[in-house]
Amino acid sequence: MVAWHEMPRRWLFSRIVNNAWRHSSYRSLRDGSYLPFTRHFMPGYHHLVPPGQRLVSAYVGARARPRVSGRGFSSFTNHLSPITNHAPPLTSHFSLLTSRILVHGSAMGSEDEPDHSDQDGITIGAIVLAAIPFFALILGPFIANRLEPRIFGLPFLLAYCVFWVLLTPVFLFCVDRLRKRR
Amino acid sequence: MNSSIALPIIVCIIAATIGFGIFGVRRVTMNPAQFILGGRSFGVIFLWLLSAGEVYTSFTFLGAAGWAYSRGAPAFYILCYLTVSCITIFFYMPPIWRIARQHGLMTNADYFAHRYQSPALGFLTGLVGVVFMIPYITLQLTGIQILLRIAGYGAIDSFLAAGGAFGLIIGFVLFSGLRGTAWASLIKDALVLAGVIFAGIVLPIQFFGSPEVVIDKVLQAHPNWMTLVGPTENYGTIWFASTVLLSGLGGYVWPHAFASQLAAKNTNTIRRNAMILPFYQIMLLLVFFAGFTALLIKPGIKGQDADQSFMLVVQEHYPAWILGLIAGAGCLAALVPASAQILAAASLLSRNLFPAKEEQLTQRTRLWIVVLALLAFGLWYYNRVTLVGLLLIGYSGVTQLFPGVVLSLRKQPPHAWSVAIGIIVALALLSLFAWQGTSVIYGANVGTVALAVNFLCLFVVDYFIGARRRKPSP
Numbered sequence: 001m002v003a004w005h006e007m008p009r010r011w012l013f014s015r016i017v018n019n020a021w022r023h024s025s026y027r028s029l030r031d032g033s034y035l036p037f038t039r040h041f042m043p044g045y046h047h048l049v050p051p052g053q054r055l056v057s058a059y060v061g062a063r064a065r066p067r068v069s070g071r072g073f074s075s076f077t078n079h080l081s082p083i084t085n086h087a088p089p090l091t092s093h094f095s096l097l098t099s100r101i102l103v104h105g106s107a108m109g110s111e112d113e114p115d116h117s118d119q120d121g122i123t124i125g126a127i128v129l130a131a132i133p134f135f136a137l138i139l140g141p142f143i144a145n146r147l148e149p150r151i152f153g154l155p156f157l158l159a160y161c162v163f164w165v166l167l168t169p170v171f172l173f174c175v176d177r178l179r180k181r182r
Numbered sequence: 183m184n185s186s187i188a189l190p191i192i193v194c195i196i197a198a199t200i201g202f203g204i205f206g207v208r209r210v211t212m213n214p215a216q217f218i219l220g221g222r223s224f225g226v227i228f229l230w231l232l233s234a235g236e237v238y239t240s241f242t243f244l245g246a247a248g249w250a251y252s253r254g255a256p257a258f259y260i261l262c263y264l265t266v267s268c269i270t271i272f273f274y275m276p277p278i279w280r281i282a283r284q285h286g287l288m289t290n291a292d293y294f295a296h297r298y299q300s301p302a303l304g305f306l307t308g309l310v311g312v313v314f315m316i317p318y319i320t321l322q323l324t325g326i327q328i329l330l331r332i333a334g335y336g337a338i339d340s341f342l343a344a345g346g347a348f349g350l351i352i353g354f355v356l357f358s359g360l361r362g363t364a365w366a367s368l369i370k371d372a373l374v375l376a377g378v379i380f381a382g383i384v385l386p387i388q389f390f391g392s393p394e395v396v397i398d399k400v401l402q403a404h405p406n407w408m409t410l411v412g413p414t415e416n417y418g419t420i421w422f423a424s425t426v427l428l429s430g431l432g433g434y435v436w437p438h439a440f441a442s443q444l445a446a447k448n449t450n451t452i453r454r455n456a457m458i459l460p461f462y463q464i465m466l467l468l469v470f471f472a473g474f475t476a477l478l479i480k481p482g483i484k485g486q487d488a489d490q491s492f493m494l495v496v497q498e499h500y501p502a503w504i505l506g507l508i509a510g511a512g513c514l515a516a517l518v519p520a521s522a523q524i525l526a527a528a529s530l531l532s533r534n535l536f537p538a539k540e541e542q543l544t545q546r547t548r549l550w551i552v553v554l555a556l557l558a559f560g561l562w563y564y565n566r567v568t569l570v571g572l573l574l575i576g577y578s579g580v581t582q583l584f585p586g587v588v589l590s591l592r593k594q595p596p597h598a599w600s601v602a603i604g605i606i607v608a609l610a611l612l613s614l615f616a617w618q619g620t621s622v623i624y625g626a627n628v629g630t631v632a633l634a635v636n637f638l639c640l641f642v643v644d645y646f647i648g649a650r651r652r653k654p655s656p
Contacts, residue, residue, distance in 0.1 A: 122273060134269045137262040138426050141410050141419040147401070153394030155401075155408035158470070161261045165463045168265050172272055172457045 121179040130175050133168040140164065188333040191506030192513055195373065199514055200354045203366035224445045229455045231367040232442050232522070234462045237264055237433075238374060240325025240516035241573050246466055247381070248489035250473025254407035256417035257470060259425050265460045266430025272456040275434065276449035277591050283444075289526070290440040290583065291534035297590040300598035306605060307583055308534035311437040312554075314579035315527040318436070319558035321573055322520035323348055324489075326513050327562070332493045333509040335502075344562060347513070352555050355521040356548050363521045370514035375465065377511035380504075381492055382468020385475045393471045400474050403481075407474075420625035425574070428630045432581025438519075438526035524551050524558075574621075578629030582608040585637050596644040604640035608632040 136143075144160035151159035224232065242260070249257035278293060287293050290311060295304025323344050330343035355363070386393040400407050411418040434440060446452045476491035480498070483491050493512070496505050528550035532538050538546035586601040615621070615628045623631050 127273070130269050130272065134266060134430075137266050138423050138430070140262065140426075141422045145410050145419055147408055153392075153397060155397065157255060157409055158258055158467075161258050162464070162467060165261055165265045165460050168269065168460045169457050172269065172453075175272065176453055176457065 121181075123178060126175045126178045129171055129178065133164055133171045136164045137161070137168075187502035188335070188506035188509060189330075189338075191503060192330070192333055192510040195369075195507075195510030196350055196513055196517065199366045199369045199517070200350070202369055203354060203363065205365070224447060224451065226451050226454045226458075229442070229446050229451055230458060231371060232363065232445065233439075233455055233459055234367065234371060236438055236442055236519045236522050237459075238371075238462065238465065238515060239519040240322050240329075240512060242466065242469060243374065243377070243512045243515040244325050244328060244489045244493065245321070245573065246469045247473035247476065247492045250470040251477045251483070251491040252485075252488035253417060254404065255410050256422060257473070259422050259429070261463055261466050262426045263429035264433060264463055266426055267433025268456045268459045270431060271434045271443065272453055274588050274591060275443045275452050275456075278587070279444060279446060279449055279452055288441070288444065289529050289533055290435065290437055290587070291530050293440075293590070294583075294586060294601075295534070297595060298586075298598035298601060300602075303586075303598040303602050304534050306602055307586065308530040310579060310583060310605065310609070311530050312527045312535065314576045315437060315523055316554070316558050316561055317576045318573065319520055319523050319527070319554065320561045321576075322351075322516040322523070323558055323562045325516040326520075328490050329493065329509040329512045329516075332490060332497050333505055335497070341563075344559065347516075348555050348559055351517055351520045351524065352552055354517065355525055355551055363518055363525070366514070366518050366521070370511075370518045373507075373511035374515050377508045378465050378468045378472070380508060381472035381475075381496070382465075383471070385492070385495065386471050389475060389479060396471060396474050396478065399478055403478070416622045418625050421622055421627055424626040424630035428581050428627050428633060429577045431584045431633070432577050435583045435587055436523075436526075436576075436580055437530055438522045441526045441529065442522065524554050527554050574627070574629070575616075578612055578627070578632065579609065581629060581633055582612075582636050584633065585640050589640070596640060597647045600640045600644035600647055603643045604636040607639045608636035611635055 140160055141157065144157050146157065147155045149156060151163075154162065246257055246260050249260075281287065281297065282293060285296055287296055289308065291304045291308030294307040295301050326347035327340050327344035330347060331338055331340050334343065354366070383393070386396045390396050390399060397408065410422055434443060443452055446455070472492040476495045479495050480491060483494070493505075493509065496508055525547070528547045531550040531554075532543055532546040536546075582605050585604055586596075589596050589601070609632075611632045612628065615623075615632075621628055
């Protein structure tokens with residue numbers, strides 16, 4: 001184990017940079033999903049990243065970056081670009097706070113934005129969770145093939161099927177939350 | 183006299199829906215991607231409407247009630263399998279959507295050809311999709327002709343009814359494409375919901391006081407009707423589980439369902455749609471009530487005529503304008519999905535089986551739409567089975583594409599030959615069963631048995647192909 005203050009800075013930055021471009025979440029700042037903060041936490045966030053654009057650099061250092069193909073993100077205030085498939089390279093000179101913004105900002109944008117992630121964030125836990133209603137519905141008749149107890153007047157088999165049909169969206173919602181968290 | 187009231191109402195409903203569909207696409211340029219996939223721009227609500235429009239067909243409207251009437255508890259499988267489909271697409275459809283978008287793929291045969299780098303496999307899967315889509319289109323045709331015949335109070339010949347209905351479908355799909363179908367789903371869903379509420383709530387309350395009393399009376403008359411291995415021994419617990427599995431896995435391998443998911447604007451839309459789509463299934467509960475009510479009011483209907491059961495009750499006990507409204511809703515429940523199905527099958531023919539040049543693609547797809555409609559009409563004329571029977575034939579065949587779809591997402595997909603051999607062996611097995619007239623083996627649906635054989639063949643053949651690849655060349 002390496003203590004936090006003993007950790008070389010390059011380890012920290014490499015983790016941040018890797019995470020920044022993994023597109024592990026589709027949530028945007030406009031969803032109010034910035035880390036633990038509540039919705040609309042950041043004043044002016046919609047000005048920070050307007051629809052159709054995304055945050056490509058959170059550079060806050062004193063040195064100016066060179067302009068790249070006319071996009072122009074050389075200054076502190078100009079770090080947006082139209083959504084394209086090819087994101088410009090990321091500087092490693094940024095603070096922890098801005099890098100955390102960047103982690104989420106990299107995947108943000110309007111609803112029309114196509115996502116280019118290579119991973120869906122599907123974990124074993126998510127698969128197990130989804131398997132519960134899957135097998136409950138398929139194996140239902142082996143468990144619930146009887147009339148009693150009647151539930152809301154429905155025979156037990158039919159009530160069992162309806163119950164799992166209604167519960168499936170809840171399970172899928174939880175799977176989606178797990179996936180997004182990842 | 184009654185037919186002169188009911189039929190014009192149906193014609194007005196269908197004409198209004200077609201007009202609405204065409205109005206929805208009036209400013210859209212009909213390039214192939216727009217015509218077949220709606221420009222890959224459907225949001226959650228639009229995709230949900232389209233998915234529900236494709237899934238809730240005349241099979242749901244008439245077939246589910248017919249099976250509740252004629253077989254009882256086995257009909258509950260319909261409630262379960264659609265939900266299982268939603269679970270499966272949540273996982274495998276988003277990566278497929280990404281690949282399809284990146285490479286401009288429009289059909290499931292395109293996907294197979296690209297992913298396995300094998301045009302021959304694309305051809306095979308396209309052929310399977312088209313061949314097994316025809317019974318599904320025939321199902322919609324059968325549904326429309328039943329409704330028109332009942333609404334005609336005997337004045338309309340079934341041949342004339344089916345011919346006229348398919349003329350309408352062809353006209354609709356030729357002009358509107360997938361986007362128009364989704365627009366038409368708006369009206370269709372509203373009317374079908376009204377029709378199903380009438381059939382599932384108003385009918386039981388008016389005749390027996392409540393749906394609960396209907397179930398009590400059904401159980402008094404038929405004690406085994408609400409559990410499996412009741413009316414027919416062929417439809418026991420194993421059949422139920424195997425059919426839910428088969429249909430659940432194959433639910434979105436259908437060309438039209440596959441295309442509808444590719445029409446989503448991003449992967450989150452697909453997942454959200456999978457999350458909310460199961461809520462729509464609750465409508466099926468009302469359809470079952472309608473079937474059970476018809477069983478008590480008008481018992482003794484046998485065979486494929488059971489599909490007409492609850493509509494016959496409406497015809498006998500309600501005024502013609504109510505019959506016209508419900509039959510109109512039922513016609514839309516067939517018309518809208520039939521449009522999407524014909525469109526998907528025609529796209530397979532024009533892109534994969536008999537490829538046309540890009541600039542001729544839309545016109546060639548329209549030509550194939552007419553040919554497919556005629557083929558479905560021919561199948562309806564020569565082979566009349568129940569609606570659920572038609573659907574099970576289709577599912578048994580088209581689900582054989584499922585192993586190739588899911589295994590394509592592995593980092594190292596199996597070899598195209600192993601997928602093709604699995605599909606061919608499974609279809610040969612299904613043909614043998616069909617020739618022998620066997621639909622159940624050891625209690626299991628034959629389609630599931632064929633699917634298991636398909637997986638087995640795929641893995642065995644891929645193992646040997648992989649072994650040959652690994653062997654160093656001399």
